[in-house]
Amino acid sequence: MNGGHAPLRGPRPVARSLAVVAALAHGSLSAQAPVPVPAGSDAAAVAALAATVRPSARQLAWQRSGCNAFVHFGMNTFTDREWGDGTEDPRTFAPAGLDAGQWVAAFRAAGMRGLVLTCKHHDGFCLWPSASTEHDVANSPFRGGRGDVVAEVAAACRAGGLLFGVYLSPWDRNARSFGSKAYEALFLQQLRELCTGYGPLFEVWFDGAHCPADDPAVFDWQAVFALVRELQPDAAIAITGPDVRWVGNEAGRTRAEEWSALPLHQPAPGPFATDRQSWRALWALRERNQDQDLGSRARLAGAAALCWWPAETDVSIRPGWFHHPHEDGRVKSLPELLDCWFGAVGGNAVLLLNVPPARTGRLADPDVAVLADLGRYLEATFGQDLAAGAREARSYPRAGELYFAQPVTADLFELAEDVAGSGQRIETFRVEVLQNGGWRECARGTTVGLRRLLRTEPVTGDGFRWWVERCRAAPRLERFGLYRRPLLLAPPRIRRDRDGLVAIAGDGGELRFTCDGAPVTAASPRYTGPFALPGGGTVRAAAFPAPGGGFAPAGGSRAAAVFGLLPREWRVLSCSSEQGGAEGAASAFDGDPATHWHSRWSPDSPGPPHHLAIDLGRAATVRGFVYTMRADGDNGTIADYEFHGSADGERWQRLAAGTFGNVAANPVPQVVEFARPAGGVRYVKLVALRELRGRPWASCAELEVLGR
Numbered sequence: 001m002n003g004g005h006a007p008l009r010g011p012r013p014v015a016r017s018l019a020v021v022a023a024l025a026h027g028s029l030s031a032q033a034p035v036p037v038p039a040g041s042d043a044a045a046v047a048a049l050a051a052t053v054r055p056s057a058r059q060l061a062w063q064r065s066g067c068n069a070f071v072h073f074g075m076n077t078f079t080d081r082e083w084g085d086g087t088e089d090p091r092t093f094a095p096a097g098l099d100a101g102q103w104v105a106a107f108r109a110a111g112m113r114g115l116v117l118t119c120k121h122h123d124g125f126c127l128w129p130s131a132s133t134e135h136d137v138a139n140s141p142f143r144g145g146r147g148d149v150v151a152e153v154a155a156a157c158r159a160g161g162l163l164f165g166v167y168l169s170p171w172d173r174n175a176r177s178f179g180s181k182a183y184e185a186l187f188l189q190q191l192r193e194l195c196t197g198y199g200p201l202f203e204v205w206f207d208g209a210h211c212p213a214d215d216p217a218v219f220d221w222q223a224v225f226a227l228v229r230e231l232q233p234d235a236a237i238a239i240t241g242p243d244v245r246w247v248g249n250e251a252g253r254t255r256a257e258e259w260s261a262l263p264l265h266q267p268a269p270g271p272f273a274t275d276r277q278s279w280r281a282l283w284a285l286r287e288r289n290q291d292q293d294l295g296s297r298a299r300l301a302g303a304a305a306l307c308w309w310p311a312e313t314d315v316s317i318r319p320g321w322f323h324h325p326h327e328d329g330r331v332k333s334l335p336e337l338l339d340c341w342f343g344a345v346g347g348n349a350v351l352l353l354n355v356p357p358a359r360t361g362r363l364a365d366p367d368v369a370v371l372a373d374l375g376r377y378l379e380a381t382f383g384q385d386l387a388a389g390a391r392e393a394r395s396y397p398r399a400g401e402l403y404f405a406q407p408v409t410a411d412l413f414e415l416a417e418d419v420a421g422s423g424q425r426i427e428t429f430r431v432e433v434l435q436n437g438g439w440r441e442c443a444r445g446t447t448v449g450l451r452r453l454l455r456t457e458p459v460t461g462d463g464f465r466w467w468v469e470r471c472r473a474a475p476r477l478e479r480f481g482l483y484r485r486p487l488l489l490a491p492p493r494i495r496r497d498r499d500g501l502v503a504i505a506g507d508g509g510e511l512r513f514t515c516d517g518a519p520v521t522a523a524s525p526r527y528t529g530p531f532a533l534p535g536g537g538t539v540r541a542a543a544f545p546a547p548g549g550g551f552a553p554a555g556g557s558r559a560a561a562v563f564g565l566l567p568r569e570w571r572v573l574s575c576s577s578e579q580g581g582a583e584g585a586a587s588a589f590d591g592d593p594a595t596h597w598h599s600r601w602s603p604d605s606p607g608p609p610h611h612l613a614i615d616l617g618r619a620a621t622v623r624g625f626v627y628t629m630r631a632d633g634d635n636g637t638i639a640d641y642e643f644h645g646s647a648d649g650e651r652w653q654r655l656a657a658g659t660f661g662n663v664a665a666n667p668v669p670q671v672v673e674f675a676r677p678a679g680g681v682r683y684v685k686l687v688a689l690r691e692l693r694g695r696p697w698a699s700c701a702e703l704e705v706l707g708r
Helices: 020-023 043-051 058-064 075-079 100-109 151-159 181-196 221-231 276-286 334-345 365-382 585-589
Strands: 069-072 114-120 165-168 203-206 236-239 262-263 304-306 312-316 349-354 392-396 399-417 426-435 438-445 451-472 476-482 495-496 503-506 508-515 537-544 557-563 569-574 610-628 637-645 655-659 670-691 701-707
Touching: 043 304, 058 236, 069 100, 069 165, 069 312, 069 334, 075 114, 100 114, 100 151, 100 438, 114 151, 114 203, 151 165, 181 203, 181 221, 221 276, 221 312, 262 276, 276 304, 312 334, 334 349, 334 365, 334 451, 399 426, 438 451, 451 476, 495 557, 503 537, 557 701, 569 585, 585 610, 585 701, 610 637, 655 670, 670 701
Parallel strands: 069 114, 069 349, 114 165, 165 203, 203 236, 312 349
Antiparallel strands: 262 304, 392 399, 399 451, 399 476, 426 438, 426 451, 495 503, 508 537, 537 557, 569 610, 610 670, 610 701, 637 655, 637 670
16 A cells, blocks of 8 residues: 555454355355355345455456547448448448547547447447448448458557457347347357457447347357357456446446445356356346445345446447537536546446547547546646655554645545455545644545545645445555645536526636637637527637646636527417426426426326427527436436427428437437428427337426527
């Protein structure tokens, strides 16, 4: 540990049943197989046994990668979709200037250590020439039909020092054999091609979307795992697999308690990769991936077995997973990326950050810029561990103290358990600072695992210490670090009132803005006060530091807001039904995303379609709309939609139709641009054709109508 800490001695062991002691006596419990819980074990015994579960070598190597790039690139890039249907013409895939070296350089600049490429997404289009299908890159114009995107990316990773991994979608909308035993053979052939032709892989990623269930008559997951183990024994099998689990969201968040040692509530007698009963026990746990509690003492109760199954947190740098030109202005800001990074990497998970290349085959400039900012910020933060300057270090069974010759200021605390040797044990802890001769609490946390990072306000003291309050066995801390983060200018806050006045506020620096959707630069107009924007538009703002005024992204600390036509004169023309009150139809355009329109819900609620029609008060030229889901859950969230316009409220023209892609895992406002603007529209109608989970109702928190 930092500061010369001596190895910690453990506290008095928790009382254990003789059966658990016997299990521990039989050697390491870090093998690939789950750890059985002896019958009759009490809660304390199960918790003690969970403290002995440790990662395999491949899991540990994968966890230590910390942050990796996810690259969604393929047919959807060229069709401007999120989920293709498999009927696309391979000739559509035509990147003119694929530059995988540019990708790798950008990811290295951000401090990433690996890259996972979507070699085949749900549309079935293969980015390598596959003998299994004609729906592949060999039948595209790329490199004259002789190209291989997977090979180019793998080579760029080797040259640039990044680990390389592959994503292969188990769901294939192009393969007519999907859902049959014949598809399993096709899938295994594709997997073999990826595992043999592109060098060492550190991760093999199987998406959970519509993936085949484990049914030997149709799809044998053990055969899939066996093939990876045979051809790529060091690769972690992720998401639908035994080595890595999905954290449960696509927003870059982890749980308050993120455990890697987890309970199985069905018998699991053998290794997951070879024993079907064990795999099905893990599959049952996989079905609960979105639960907020997976591994606490309460969850351990009644466990039949225990396993090490660490979390991966995937999130996109953009609203979508594939590149869409209209999202170039909606790339996550540096503060947003830092929240994801510290939450995942500092929350006992691995961050998989998706950065999708454009149709040119290169990463877009806004993405590259913020990745460079992320790397600069992390380098400035972790360049000096203040703990290394301690004049004295003291160790105790459940605590460790650092003393300094001069007062030290820190606002970031790092704890890491020795998971390789001792597993995950800490349940709650606190960090204290020594001030005026006494200790006071300055930070508090729950689980630690591989790495826990706590951001706080700046704290100055003559010493710092960690103190474990609750643990499953003697804590074994590998690292206790102290850091000082550079002052980061926060993104401006952009608001519009009901009179159409836009106000921009910031916490420091110089504010500059645009209201035509153009990127903000240091030469953009300076913000001096509220301005009118009754017709709506995209407002972008950035805070630029004064000389010596803190850390700011290269392009300034940015924010953006999309405003539609001013709803001051709007009224409800009609709706299929409404709950009333805060769930009345007018709540869909009241400017408050905390309220929403909800169609009537009851046991006998009629199913879709549902609609909400609005009188805009005057005719306008409209070019699109923004649908915002309710803020308190997904009840009523629209999946399939139509949007209509009318001049008289009687004769309607359909202006757009489609599916709000991936709103279950990534519930961000959905911006829909029409193929061409529609003039003379006074009335608009949103039609809900299908609810996210098939329920017979619809809801909408805010509906913005975009004017010219």
